[in-house]
Amino acid sequence: MVTWSKRGGVRPEAGMRPFVAPTTLTKVDFTDLTPDPLAFLGQAATIQLEAFEALARAVIEAPTFADKEGLSAAAGVALRKHHALIAELRREGVEPVSMMEPFASGAERFREVIAGSTWHELLLGIHVATGFLDEFFVRLSGGLPTELAGRVRGILSEAGAGPVLAGILQSSIAAQPGLADRLALWGRSIVGDCLLVARSALREAERPSHVHDEAEPVFTELIAEHTRRMDALGLTA
């Protein structure tokens, strides 16, 4: 089970985080909000497919081969995560498509939200959304059956697009006056949508208003990580 403390403390970047060893003290735990394994895998697989498609668009629109190399490697990671998750669905004896379709319309809305109107907005959209949601699903996976939880954590913890996206965005921001302001605004506008996606992943049967309270400290920490991610780009979150 993945645990964490309210304090956060010093941790490496989300994408680079090694497996977190279980602790006996869990200050904040929302793993009783983890949905059944099939729904979890279906939604997580759908989100990784969205991440792949968004990164593929970023590759296609990239102005240089150097940018294409880093972005395509990141697209490959999202693709591996997607295929590993649908392999878990097959292992559970279900056809992956049937568990992804309930999330198709939500994913499409989310795709439109992060796409933005420029290549840099697309990059920041992916950075914000995958940074937030990859970490959210890693944490939520703590409520899955033990063995599955371990495999899912292994799948989702592979270092993703964060470093390459941050690198390209940092150099673009340094080179283009005015870009930082536009991107800061854009980054703020996406967090709300990430929260909606995350909330939609919580176990439905137990989602009266009080469980939102239970999940709130998690969202608070994920937003704090988002702020650190934006800070690292020199953007005000």
Add this chain to the structure above:
Amino acid sequence: MVTWSKRGGVRPEAGMRPFVAPTTLTKVDFTDLTPDPLAFLGQAATIQLEAFEALARAVIEAPTFADKEGLSAAAGVALRKHHALIAELRREGVEPVSMMEPFASGAERFREVIAGSTWHELLLGIHVATGFLDEFFVRLSGGLPTELAGRVRGILSEAGAGPVLAGILQSSIAAQPGLADRLALWGRSIVGDCLLVARSALREAERPSHVHDEAEPVFTELIAEHTRRMDALGLTA
């Protein structure tokens, strides 16, 4: 060194082909037209990147999750080939970008040619172009230094997009009257562009008209394979 006979004979599908053991008898050999290793790797890497981007577009535009699964796996294979080839460039001590840029404008023209105006035309464009060019570069790699030739053959021989593209196209053709005629016309129009790309990969310094004669039997066989590929879809090549 990869060799082949004029007769062709019975062989498994191009993408599925196991490594071909060297034979002592080489009836048709154009490996003296293989360019220097850096140019070969640069162009082959550029073409695999194009294949990845085209397959990624096919994933993005795919109407179902089932189609996305097969196409995205194929995109992953093209991506692995691309990254393995640029790793070979790094191993040779050069920056991959510098060896890909000479092929950028040709690749862009080629991309526009195979894209088509519909999803099915895109799929057939990728099927025709990767079927033709993957096999062409495998054969041309026979003229590289021995160790590099073996590694490149290993990289390029991984089963690619052929089976998944053929599967989707076959079921679409069966379901949509009139699609076969339009696709047959489309497929014919792409072969010429594949030939242009292939010819542009031949060693420049030795490319007077007589070497075209030398390469001609190879192109004849590649076109015969194209015809078999179209036949398998029920399309007249």
